[in-house]
Amino acid sequence: xxxxxxxxxxxxxxxxxEHFNAAHKxxxxxxxxxQNEAVFGKCANENWHGHNxxxxxxxxxxxDSETGFLFDVKKLSGIIxxxxxxxxxxxxxxxxxxxxxxKMCSTENLAIAIWGQLSASLPDGVQLHCIKLYETPRxxxxxxxxx
Amino acid sequence: xxxxxxxxxEHFNAAHRxxxxxWxxxKNDAVFGKCNNPNYHGHNxxxxxxxxxxxxxxxxxxxxxxxxxxxxTExxxxxxxxxxxxxxxxxxxxxxxxxxxxxVVIYGILRNKIDSALDLKVRLYETGRNFVEYPVD
Numbered sequence: 001x002x003x004x005x006x007x008x009x010x011x012x013x014x015x016x017x018e019h020f021n022a023a024h025k026x027x028x029x030x031x032x033x034x035q036n037e038a039v040f041g042k043c044a045n046e047n048w049h050g051h052n053x054x055x056x057x058x059x060x061x062x063x064d065s066e067t068g069f070l071f072d073v074k075k076l077s078g079i080i081x082x083x084x085x086x087x088x089x090x091x092x093x094x095x096x097x098x099x100x101x102x103k104m105c106s107t108e109n110l111a112i113a114i115w116g117q118l119s120a121s122l123p124d125g126v127q128l129h130c131i132k133l134y135e136t137p138r139x140x141x142x143x144x145x146x147x
Numbered sequence: 148x149x150x151x152x153x154x155x156x157e158h159f160n161a162a163h164r165x166x167x168x169x170w171x172x173x174k175n176d177a178v179f180g181k182c183n184n185p186n187y188h189g190h191n192x193x194x195x196x197x198x199x200x201x202x203x204x205x206x207x208x209x210x211x212x213x214x215x216x217x218x219x220t221e222x223x224x225x226x227x228x229x230x231x232x233x234x235x236x237x238x239x240x241x242x243x244x245x246x247x248x249x250x251v252v253i254y255g256i257l258r259n260k261i262d263s264a265l266d267l268k269v270r271l272y273e274t275g276r277n278f279v280e281y282p283v284d
Contacts, residue, residue, distance in 0.1 A: 019274075021189060021190050022188050022189055023186070023189040023231075043229060045230060045235070047162070047230070049162050049189055049230060050161055050163070050187070050190050051160050052274050089188075090181035090182060091188060092184065096184070136191050
């Protein structure tokens, strides 16, 4: 019984995976085309290119003693879709997304911006732990909130 | 001797838009939905090329997969990777860049670069859940 109580007080991480398909380019408007191509290579294509992004949203906490849930994952999915996916999916990240205006559309900056969108939308008591964002199956970033 | 199929996987990351220029916005939205975004969206396309034939008795190869990779890279990836399929290629000026049409185009590009004695098939994943194959048996 003591062993079960001890485990039940343990911090748990819960992750929900979503995805979005978007166009973007890496292009600093303050630089010449040559400098953009030298730094960003093919990613600077002014006509954009695209990715199937995979988004892992991890929250942390202690499971509720009555439900066994950290947080209802269907509600979490609804929040992620409403505050993030609907703004990004099948969009042009440089042109169509209000929270990316004025920012370079790198995966790093996108992860940070997604953290900002979610932390404003999650209820009190739900603690965001990590945003992991795959730009391709071989390239991903993780952001832990800048602590 | 037995026939064997060999496969090479490659990938390209591209922007595109699905629409029919002969239709109005309402019809394009109704048929293509979000895929009609005039500012484009994009995908990591995964490309699987299947070549079938009898292994050569001297090399044991149906086809040297390094050579197949080079052919795909030079003739497909360099035209499509990090590009906008609607704006940056000649193939989709009058052709909607659906996964179906992209697969047919890729087959057309590769067919005369690979020995005609070998069968060729293209499988193209637009996402992890949606993929197409051409030609069909």
